Amino acid sequence: MDTPPRPAGHRASRPAPNPPRWLLVLVPAVLVAVWLALGAVGGPYFGRVGEVSTDDRASYLPSTAEATQVEGRLPAFTGDAVPAVVVVTGPGELTPADLTAIGQRLETAAAAVGAEGQASPPIPSDDGLAVQAFVPLPASADLAEATTTLREALRHDLPPGTEVLVTGPAGFAADLTEAFTGIDGLLLAAALAAVLVILVLVYRSPLLPLAVLATSVLALCGALLTVWWLARAGVLLLSGQTQGILFILVIGAATDYALLYVARYRDELRRTPDRWEATRRAWRGAVEPVLASGGTVIAGLLCLLLSDLRSNSSLGPVAATGIVFAMLAALTLLPAVLLLLGRAAFWPRRPTVDPQAPEPGADGGPGLWARVARLVARRPRAVWVTTAAVLAVGCAGLTQLDASGVPQSQLVLGGSEARAGQEVLAEHFPAGAGSPAMVLVPQEDLGAAGDVVAGQDGVAQVSVVAEGAGPAVPLERALAGAPAPLVVDGTVLLQATLTDPADSMAAEQTVRDLRTALAGPVPEALVGGSTATDLDTNAASVRDRTLIIPLVLTVILVILVLLLRAVLAPVLLVATTVLSFGTAMGVAALVFGPVLDLPGADPAVPLYGFVFLVALGIDYNIFLMSRVREETLEHGTREGVLRGLRLTGGIITSAGLVLAATFTALAVIPVLFLVQIAFIVAFGVLLDTFVVRSLLVPALVHDLGRVVWWPSRLARSAP
Incomplete structure (x- = not known):
C-alpha cells in the first residue's frame, strides 16, 4: 500500500517496498511459534528451581574467607549433618520421669527423620526447667519437611503441658525454605496481576495487555530455562532470593520495552495504513533505545x-x-x-490514519504532558532548582540507615518457631547454645588455644570434638585424654558456646576478639561457625559496596557518552540518578526505622538498591534523552526537550508504574531483604519517573540549552 501524503512539518520517510504477502505472514508466524515452543519447554521449570538452588549463607562466601575454610573442613569432624536444636520446657521443674520420656521420644523422632546418627541425650538446664538436645538431620534432606516431621514426632505422647520447639541451624534454614515456597506461584501471580491491571488502564483494550503479558512470560520462560541448566552445571549459584529478583526483573523490563515499542507502533499506524511499514518504522525507532537501555542494565549487573x-x-x-x-x-x-x-490489537480504540493530525510532539493539546512541557518552558530554572532541593532534603534520611547486618533470626518476617525456640533457649542456657563458634587449631596448640578461648569475654564454655560417636566433651576432659580429641590432618576442633545469641552483634564482636586473641599464640587457628559466617558475609558486603558502586557509575557514564555523543549531558543524567537514589534510600531509612521498626538491613541492601535503581533509572533517561536528541537534530535543544517530554512522558510513567508494581510484588515473600528491596526500588522508580524524568531533567536541559551536548557538534550549531 502507498502512504498518503503527509501535512507540512512531517519528516519525510520513503516507505520501503513490501515483501511478498506470504512472507509477511510466514516470518511473524515462525517467530511466534519459536517463542511458544520455548515457553512449552521452559514453563515446567518454574516448579523445579529448588532442585538447583541453595539458601546456605556459608556457600556464598569466597574460598579465602576464614568461615569458608572452617566450613569446608567441618564434615571430617562432625559429618555432613545439619543440627536441629530441640528445646523442651514443662509447666514446672522437669522430673527424671519427664527426662526419660523426652529421651525416648527423641530416639523415635530421630529415626522418623532418618537422622545421621543418634540424637544426643536430653541436656537439662541449671534451673531444671528445660532440656536441650541435638538431632543431626541429613544435609541432603528437605529441611522444611524434615523439621516439620521432627516437630510432630517429638510432640507425640509427651507429658501434659510440655512445650517442644525446634531451632538451631536446621530450624532457621527450614524457616527460610518455607518463606520461599510461594515464589513460583504467589510471587508470579501477584506481579502479573499488578501488571495486567496497569496495562488495561493504560491501553483500555482487552487484547493488547494480553499480548504484552505473553511477551513477558515467554521471556521469563526462556531466561529460567537457561539459568536452570547453568545452575545445574555449577556455572551459577541460584538461591530463592536470586530467583525472586529474576522473576520480577524480567517481567518488569520486558513490559517496559514492550510499552516503548507499542507506543511507536501505534504512532506509526496513525501515519500509515500499511502495518508492515508501521512495523518497520516502529522497530527502527525502538531498537536503539531498547538495546541501549538493556545494554546499560546488563553492564551494571555484570x-x-x-x-x-x-x-x-x-x-x-x-x-x-x-x-x-x-x-x-x-x-x-x-x-x-x-x-x-x-490494528485489531488495539480494539476497541483502533488507531486510524489521520493525515491532518498534528506532528507528534508538537505543542497543541490540553494533555497532561503538554501542560508539564509548558511549565518547564516557562520557568525551567525554578523547576529544576526546587526539584533538586526537595530531593536533597530527602537524602538527609541516609544518616538514619542501619545497614550493618540483620540477625539470622530476623531474616524471615512473621511468626517463627526457630526464633521462639532461640529465645526460650537463651532463657535457660547460654544464649549461644546450639550454634557454637568452631575453632580449628593444630593438635600441638590445643592447650594454648583452649586457654585463650576459655578466657575470652563472651565465651560461656569450651568443648572439644573427641574420638568416637557422641557430643563434644569439655575441654578439661579432652586435655586429660579421656576421651582423646579427634585429630584430622593434624588439627582438632574446639566448640565455643557464646554467652550472646549466635546471630547478635555482640556475638560477632566476640568472634572478632577471638580471632585477634588467637592470632599471636596460635597463628594457624581458624574461627568459623554461623556467627563467623555472618561476620564474614557482612564484611564482604561492605567491601562490595565500596568497589562496585563507583564502577557501576563509571560504566553507565561511558555508555551514555557513547549513546548521546556528548559528555556534559551524561554527567548530568548520572548526577540526577544518584540524587534520586539518595532520596529513595533516605526515605527508606525513615520508613524502615521509625515507621516500621525493622531490625536494620543487610549490608547488601544499599548495593542491590543502587544497582537496580541506577541501572533502571538510566533506562528512563535513555528513553527520554534518545528521543530528545532525535528531536534536537531538527528543532534545536530547547524545543527538542519539550517535544521529547511530550512524546515520552506517558511511556516513561507507564513503564515506571509497571516496574514499581512488579517490584512491590516481592513483598509477598516474607523475607526481610526482599521486602526492603521491594520498597526501595518501587519508591525509587516512581520518584524517578514522576519527578526526576518529568521535571528535573527536562527543566535542567531546557535551562542549559545546547551546551548540554558539549563537546558534540550539537553544542556548537543550530539544528
Missing part, C-alpha cells in the same frame, strides 16, 4: 561479578540473562504478534 559474595556475583549473570531475553522478546515476539494482529 559489575556484580567482581563481588566477593557468590550470591552477588551470581546474581549479575542471572539477572543479565533475564534482561537479554526481555529485549529479545520485546524486539521479536511482540512485533511479530502485533504485525499479525494489526
